[in-house]
């Protein structure tokens with residue numbers, strides 16, 4: 494592997510970093526003060542659109558879409574995108590500034606890859622322009638949704654429409670004021686083979702029959718402005734042309750969606766871990782206890798050194814997974830994608846935990862971004878599939894592979 498950035502990536506990275514320095518870090522505290530103020534619940538921070546306009550004007554826009562998405566893609570490979578996503582990940586709201594934030598990125602990939610021309614005109618183009626946002630509506634409260642074959646929201650044909658009935662929860666972005674389209678997964682055929690029962694359909698949030706049952710908190714806070722909520726669908730009528738790809742093809746779409754989305758989360762987790770490590774080192778160098786700097790305590794040096802090793806290991810594994818996706822496709826790279834989906838957020842959580850400890854009381858406060866990185870990476874270990882599910886599939890694959898390999 495060659496570790497040098499190409500000229501194109503070095504240039505883009507320098508520009509993303511300069512943009513972050515000039516426009517994102519200086520607004521970080523203001524942003525979080527605004528979204529955490531209960532008076533502003535479910536409202537977008539007023540400075541967001543101006544920052545998006547600047548990023549779009551500078552060509553720092555939609556960088557996530559891999560090179561095989563034709564006219565929609567800026568032409569980067571996953572490997573080229575990795576350092577850019579890491580740089581954006583250092584401030585969690587930054588990816589939205591560059592129109593590179595979840596779940597919009599995964600939804601745009603679905604529409605670019607599987608959407609009809611009409612679906613692309615109506616929803617993909619405004620998503621690519623950043624004028625609307627979207628949600629991915631899969632998880633259900635009454636079934637273990639880490640096994641997506643359990644999902645049971647019904648999608649029943651009736652004349653020119655499908656009629657949706659069921660419950661969903663943990664839907665990120667559903668509360669966002671600009672969220673105008675949801676991709677909903679449910680069952681069209683309860684009697685088909687297990688992986689041909691489900692479909693994905695486009696639903697507009699203001700369709701009659703949809704109720705927001707309640708807002709969910711994550712570690713005690715509402716994740717405003719996107720939020721997570723529980724939804725009820727009662728006889729929700731959706732035109733048949735909103736079906737993506739065709740009935741029974743929900744799993745095919747889910748597989749296509751999740752590879753890139755998962756690795757993007759990992760890249761951002763590494764950005765957060767790297768930043769927590771840097772903040773930890775600076776704090777250790779400036780704080781004196783029992784007559785010497787924390788940085789001169791052996792245990793603190795160990796924490797910094799271990800964190801450095803772990804960030805580097807996770808970054809290399811992420812780059813290897815990204816390279817495998819580019820060269821061999823997401824299907825062949827699924828072992829590396831599963832590995833990094835488990836490794837990166839756990840690593841980030843561990844590094845943030847050490848950084849919190851080094852800061853003492855300040856570590857759990859909102860005075861540094863570390864506490865928020867810690868909680869974010871904790872839930873990333875559940876969202877997009879819990880760690881155990883990825884490990885189980887990875888273990889099964891590796892056992893089969895090594896059993897069938899030549900014995901040496």
Ligand SMILES: Cc1cc2nc3c(=O)[nH]c(=O)nc-3n(C[C@H](O)[C@H](O)[C@H](O)COP(=O)(O)OP(=O)(O)OC[C@H]3O[C@@H](n4cnc5c(N)ncnc54)[C@H](O)[C@@H]3O)c2cc1C
Pocket residue numbers: 596628629630631632633636637638639640662663664665666711721872875876877878879880881882885
């Ligand atoms: C902050 C946040 C945002 C989210 N955003 C979205 C969203 O936008 N859209 C959406 O549809 N969903 C979203 N989710 C939901 C998330 O994807 C699900 O919570 C996740 O897939 C797990 O499903 P579940 O909650 O039903 O857990 P279950 O399926 O009930 O699993 C519970 C636990 O069982 C264990 N387990 C499961 N399978 C195995 C196994 N094979 N081996 C060993 N142990 C196992 C794991 O420990 C797992 O955590 C979000 C969740 C969170 C917390």
